[in-house]
Amino acid sequence: MNRDERRPGLLIIPVFIGNRGCPQRCVFCRDNSDEDSLTGKDPGNAIGGIVRAYLDAAGSRKKSCVQIAFYGGNFTGLDRAQQYELLSLAAGYVDAGIVQSLRISTRPDAISRKEIEFLRGFPVRTVEIGVQSMSDDVLTRSRRGHTADDVRRAVALLKENGFQVGIHLMAGLPAESRESFLESVDRAIDLRPDTVRIHPTLVFRDTELADLYRRGTYRPLSLDEAVDVCTEALIRFEKAGIPVVRLGLQPSTVVETSLVAGPYHPAFRSLxxxxxxxxxxxxxxxxxxxxxxxxxxxxxxxxxxxxxxxxxxxxxxxxxxxxxxxxxxxxxxxxxxxxxxxxxxxxxxxxxxxxxxxxxxxx
Ligand code: SF4
The missing domain is CATH 3.40.1260 (Hypothetical Protein Ychn; Chain: A,)
Structure with missing residues (x-):
């Protein structure tokens, strides 16, 4: 079950698009197309199956808002025909009163006025942006392919157009120190997002980060360091009135079997x-x-x-x-x-x- 822990009544139904729409591969990103994603499936049947499974699992528990969320890639980097197909299929569940709205996750450099105009034709309520860091040096070393200014521009455009904005940050990226991560937290607070997710950087197999780790040129945070820096980040966001809706990756067999190193704990938020x-x-x-x-x-x-x-x-x-x-x-x-x-x-x-x-x- 995928829920924003801090928002009782919200049920997010995740539909993974499997790394699609990405212009390049970030150093830490593993290929997730083998997971329970739409890759190689009929999208209509696949989305229908996922929606039914999540609603069945939620049972009679009261839900004030159900969203279908397209996760796992760069949604607005997909070509228009693919975006149109997926959004139309998901919007059918909104029209039928089964879900209330849609959510997508995407990259800051894939948000433009034209894209926003397109999204406004669908019941997309929330856009989650993969920010990861507000340091250009850390972004470059992580091969993100965008800058902190891209993030500022994308968040401003989305907010101007009435979207709820969630941002993702990562702690422990290459070239990042405790100070530069906390500086990113402060710059992220300046953006006034509606929600934040924070993940400590983990090393997964078949990634560039795994090669750097093996060569000894990347050292992941220890679990204590990750808990310490994420505690400070949580307090800063909460004092600013910005909810941190997730801390640490959602535990799964795929995460656990792909993990090479790093501060993974299935109950990271509890720590x-x-x-x-x-x-x-x-x-x-x-x-x-x-x-x-x-x-x-x-x-x-x-x-x-x-x-x-x-x-x-x-x-x-x-x-x-x-x-x-x-x-x-x-x-x-x-x-x-x-x-x-x-x-x-x-x-x-x-x-x-x-x-x-x-x-x-x-x-
Ligand atoms: S943009 Fe996101 S999905 Fe795409 S390669 Fe980077 S981390 Fe992976």
């Missing part, structure tokens, strides 16, 4: 969210200094597992900080997502990852 909560909770414990009794943390129910961390590892660390007080976690419906309260020694302390404040007052 990042867990790190954010551990930092907030540690700061609260330092302010509260409970000497005995209980240190009770209140979190919103959807944040409960992020707060505890994978295998409860955050609880073990917090317990060591709070001892001899006992750490207790309560999931409270009224608690705002991303925020924490600590009840300790007759005081209540709160902390919020958006504003980073810590206050204490009597209960």
């Amino acid at each position: 990042v969210e867990g790190k954010v909560f551990l930092a907030l909770a540690s700061r609260l414990l330092t302010s509260a200094v409970p000497s005995k009794g209980e240190a009770v943390f209140l979190v919103s129910p959807p944040d409960g597992s992020f707060f505890r961390g994978l295998n409860n590892r955050n609880i073990a660390k917090l317990q060591a900080l709070a001892a001899p007080a006992k750490v207790v976690v309560k999931e409270e419906r009224g608690q705002k997502r991303g925020s924490l309260k600590l009840l300790a020694g007759g005081e209540i302390y709160s902390s919020d990852r958006f504003s980073n404040y810590t206050t204490g007052h009597s209960i």
